[in-house]
Amino acid sequence: MKIGAQFYTIREACKTPEGLFESMKKVADMGYTTIQLSGVCRYDYDWMAQKLAETGLKCVLTHNPAERLLSQPDKVARDNNTIGCKYVGLGSYAFHRDSPDQPKDFAEYYTRTAQVIRDGGGYFMYHNHDREFLKYGGKTILQLLAEVMPAELMGFTLDTFWVQVGGGDPAYWIEKLSGRVPCVHLKDAGYKQQMLPVGEGNINFDRIFAACEKAGTEYLLVEQDDCSGQDPFDCLRRSCEYLKSVGLD
Numbered sequence: 001m002k003i004g005a006q007f008y009t010i011r012e013a014c015k016t017p018e019g020l021f022e023s024m025k026k027v028a029d030m031g032y033t034t035i036q037l038s039g040v041c042r043y044d045y046d047w048m049a050q051k052l053a054e055t056g057l058k059c060v061l062t063h064n065p066a067e068r069l070l071s072q073p074d075k076v077a078r079d080n081n082t083i084g085c086k087y088v089g090l091g092s093y094a095f096h097r098d099s100p101d102q103p104k105d106f107a108e109y110y111t112r113t114a115q116v117i118r119d120g121g122g123y124f125m126y127h128n129h130d131r132e133f134l135k136y137g138g139k140t141i142l143q144l145l146a147e148v149m150p151a152e153l154m155g156f157t158l159d160t161f162w163v164q165v166g167g168g169d170p171a172y173w174i175e176k177l178s179g180r181v182p183c184v185h186l187k188d189a190g191y192k193q194q195m196l197p198v199g200e201g202n203i204n205f206d207r208i209f210a211a212c213e214k215a216g217t218e219y220l221l222v223e224q225d226d227c228s229g230q231d232p233f234d235c236l237r238r239s240c241e242y243l244k245s246v247g248l249d
């Protein structure tokens with residue numbers, strides 16, 4: 001498994017192409033070799049391919065606007081191919097308690113998108129928050145999504161923090177979705193659900209790493225949406241140091 005940096009963590013520094021490139025160099029200097037591009041400025045994909053080569057980084061996952069995924073899935077697939085990125089993600093969906101048909105609605109909207117991305121050589125990924133642990137008829141939304149979207153069409157970027165906040169066990173869900181979790185988001189949880197660098201909170205990452213190995217996870221991507229006033233780059237650095245200290249690279 002390779003460790004990587006989710007650029008949503010450092011999004012404030014990535015509002016221009018110049019800032020994005022400087023951030024890429026900083027992340028590479030920390031020791032990360034893979035990245036996820038999400039929450040950053042718009043960029044030209046040929047330009048990005050060049051900057052990835054210059055920094056020695058590999059983009060392994062992107063998050064894309066829902067409207068673009070639904071209206072231009074073929075263009076999204078081509079753009080991701082330009083930067084050598086296989087995993088094409090959707091960052092969220094507005095599930096809520098009062099609509100038990102929503103997982104079926106999701107499948108109706110996104111099956112074509114997922115098929116086009118697959119035909120283009122990629123794999124469509126869905127990223128969870130805590131709302132996917134609402135239950136309809138005794139099943140979580142996450143479980144229902146796994147049932148209505150075939151494994152060959154959609155995987156899950158399982159987020160360890162949001163699983164725990166939703167009342168789930170991250171290692172259990174990684175095991176349950178084995179074969180469909182090539183990318184996992186790592187962020188730690190502290191008191192009152194504070195987001196922390198990996199290894200500084202209360203999530204049992206030893207179990208998560210073991211589950212990821214069995215589930216075929218390829219990339220462990222550090223994401224810290226909220227750094228509580230601390231320097232996001234320093235938070236990424238501390239997570240990287242912890243992950244390397246337990247034998248991951």
